[in-house]
Amino acid sequence: MILANPGAMNGGDEVVAAPVGPPQQLEWKFSQVFGERTAGEEVQEVDIISAIEFDRTGDHLATGDRGGRVVLFERTDTKDNGGSRRDLERIDYPISRHPEFRYKTEFQSHEPEFDYLKSLEIEEKINKIRWCQTANGSLFLLSTNDKTIKFWKVQEKKIKKISDMNLDPLKGVGNGSVASSSNSVNPKSYLANGGFQDRLSNDFSFPPGGISSLRLPTVTSQETSLTARCRRVYAHAHDYHINSISNNSDGETFISADDLRINLWNLEISNQSFNIVDVKPTNMEDLTEVITSAEFHPTHCNMLAYSSSKGSIRLIDLRQSALCDSHAKLFEELEVPGSRSFFTEIIASISDIKFGKDGRYILSRDYMALKLWDINMDSGPVSTFQVHEYLRPKLCDLYENDSIFDKFECCLSGDGLRVATGSYSNLFRVFGCASGNTEATTLEASKNPMRRQAQTPARPSRSLSSSITRVVRRGAENPGADANGNSFDFTTKLLHLAWHPTENSIACAAANSLYMYYA
Structure with a gap:
C-alpha cells in the first residue's frame, strides 16, 4: 500500500521527495477460459464453481465446485523457460508476458452426507480452499464443505515399466x-x-x-502420475455451517469458523481443536449477530480478524486469553443519523474480509460496497468503494428474491495498490486504492472484458489527513443499468475471484466457467 511519496537521498543527508504520481490505470486483457459455455448450454448445478484460490507462489490455482470436486491448474508460461537463474536473467522478456495455466488434476474432495441426529442433508459443495506449505515437491491444501474439513496431499508418483x-x-x-x-x-x-x-x-x-x-529385465520408462490422498479429516467440531478456513503463518495451525464459533486446529491433529471465539449467547433469543468471515494475519501468528453480520470487524490477539471473547480492536463505521431502515443491517453484513500482503490493511465486502481499513485506525474505513449503490432503490425487490443475501468475495493485489470484487451480470470491479488514484474499472467475465466498462469516473470525497485519505469511489450508478444502458441480470452473479499474489492477474468464476485476465 503506497500512501505517501517515497523519499530519495540527494547528496549528504538531504532528503528530497521523489515526484511519484498515482499509478496508471491498468488495461485488462483476456487470458484464458476453462469450461466455457456454448450459447444456450444448460449449466449443471454440480458444475458451478464455489471457491477459487491461488497458492503463495501463484504457480498453482485451485477451484472447488458444488459437486464437491477440487480442480488444480498449474502455470506453464514460466515453467517452459527452464535453465539457470543467470541464463534466465540474460533473456530479454517483454514487460507484460501472457500468463498461461493448464489443467493439472482433479479429485473428489467431499461427498453428500446425511446427519441422522439432526435429520439434515450435508451438501458436498466446497465452501473454501486454502493452500498450505509445500514439501518435497508435493502440494498440500485444505478444503471444506459445511461441516467437514479435509487436508489433501497431491504428489507425482513415478510408474516404472519393465521390459525384456x-x-x-x-x-x-x-x-x-x-x-x-x-x-x-x-x-x-x-x-x-x-x-x-x-x-x-x-x-x-x-x-x-x-x-x-x-x-x-530392464526399466524402459518412468512415467509420472498425479495422485491426491486425503491425509486428515477434521470433523464433528461445528454445529453450524463452516464459512471460513484460514492458514496460520506458523505453517502448523489453521482456524475454521462457523456462525457462532471459531476453532483452532493443528494440521497434524484431527481429533482435537480449541474453541478460541464463541459468540453463542446463553439464550439464543438474545442472538444479535453472527460470524461471517475469519482470517489469520499474514505474518503475525497470534493475530486474526473476524467479521460479523452487523458490519463490524474484530481483531483479536491469541496471547491475551485462551478464549478470545474480548477483542483487541473493533472496526466499524458509525451509522449516519436518520438513515436507518429495515434493510440497514442486512446490507451492512460483511460477506468477506482479506488482509493485505503486509497485514497493515483489511479489505471488507458488504452488499453495497468495498471498504479498506487500516488496523492502526479504528475510527472508520480509510477508503470506501461503492459497488451496488445503484441497487438501493431496488432493495425491496432484492429482498423478495433473496438476492440481497448474496455473498460476494473480495481480493487485493499483491502490491496493495488495487482491490477487486464481483457484481451481477457476471461483472467485476477493480478500484485503485493508493492516494490520488481514481481508478474504477468495470469488467465483464467474457472474452471481451472491456465490453461493458463503466465510463463514470470515480469521485473522491473528503480528506482525512495529509497522508491518509478517506475516499468514496463509484462505478456506474444508473438504476438497474450499466453505463451503456444494458440492464443487469441478477441471476448471473460473479461471487468468487482471486488476485495473483505477485502479478496483476485475476481469476474469476462465472457459473461453471473459470476466466483469467491480466494487465
Whole structure:
C-alpha cells in the first residue's frame, strides 16, 4: 500500500521527495477460459464453481465446485523457460508476458452426507480452499464443505515399466500351455511396477529342453502420475455451517469458523481443536449477530480478524486469553443519523474480509460496497468503494428474491495498490486504492472484458489527513443499468475471484466457467 511519496537521498543527508504520481490505470486483457459455455448450454448445478484460490507462489490455482470436486491448474508460461537463474536473467522478456495455466488434476474432495441426529442433508459443495506449505515437491491444501474439513496431499508418483522379460505374459496362460521363451518375447510387452497383465497359474510348466538363455529385465520408462490422498479429516467440531478456513503463518495451525464459533486446529491433529471465539449467547433469543468471515494475519501468528453480520470487524490477539471473547480492536463505521431502515443491517453484513500482503490493511465486502481499513485506525474505513449503490432503490425487490443475501468475495493485489470484487451480470470491479488514484474499472467475465466498462469516473470525497485519505469511489450508478444502458441480470452473479499474489492477474468464476485476465 503506497500512501505517501517515497523519499530519495540527494547528496549528504538531504532528503528530497521523489515526484511519484498515482499509478496508471491498468488495461485488462483476456487470458484464458476453462469450461466455457456454448450459447444456450444448460449449466449443471454440480458444475458451478464455489471457491477459487491461488497458492503463495501463484504457480498453482485451485477451484472447488458444488459437486464437491477440487480442480488444480498449474502455470506453464514460466515453467517452459527452464535453465539457470543467470541464463534466465540474460533473456530479454517483454514487460507484460501472457500468463498461461493448464489443467493439472482433479479429485473428489467431499461427498453428500446425511446427519441422522439432526435429520439434515450435508451438501458436498466446497465452501473454501486454502493452500498450505509445500514439501518435497508435493502440494498440500485444505478444503471444506459445511461441516467437514479435509487436508489433501497431491504428489507425482513415478510408474516404472519393465521390459525384456524372459517370458511373454500374454502367452503365459498356464494349465499345461507352453509360455514363450526369451527368443519369442514381444519387445512391446511391458509390466507396470512388476505386475503381470494376466497372472500365471501355479502349474506352469517349462518348455521341453528348458530355456536356452536368461536375460535381466530392464526399466524402459518412468512415467509420472498425479495422485491426491486425503491425509486428515477434521470433523464433528461445528454445529453450524463452516464459512471460513484460514492458514496460520506458523505453517502448523489453521482456524475454521462457523456462525457462532471459531476453532483452532493443528494440521497434524484431527481429533482435537480449541474453541478460541464463541459468540453463542446463553439464550439464543438474545442472538444479535453472527460470524461471517475469519482470517489469520499474514505474518503475525497470534493475530486474526473476524467479521460479523452487523458490519463490524474484530481483531483479536491469541496471547491475551485462551478464549478470545474480548477483542483487541473493533472496526466499524458509525451509522449516519436518520438513515436507518429495515434493510440497514442486512446490507451492512460483511460477506468477506482479506488482509493485505503486509497485514497493515483489511479489505471488507458488504452488499453495497468495498471498504479498506487500516488496523492502526479504528475510527472508520480509510477508503470506501461503492459497488451496488445503484441497487438501493431496488432493495425491496432484492429482498423478495433473496438476492440481497448474496455473498460476494473480495481480493487485493499483491502490491496493495488495487482491490477487486464481483457484481451481477457476471461483472467485476477493480478500484485503485493508493492516494490520488481514481481508478474504477468495470469488467465483464467474457472474452471481451472491456465490453461493458463503466465510463463514470470515480469521485473522491473528503480528506482525512495529509497522508491518509478517506475516499468514496463509484462505478456506474444508473438504476438497474450499466453505463451503456444494458440492464443487469441478477441471476448471473460473479461471487468468487482471486488476485495473483505477485502479478496483476485475476481469476474469476462465472457459473461453471473459470476466466483469467491480466494487465
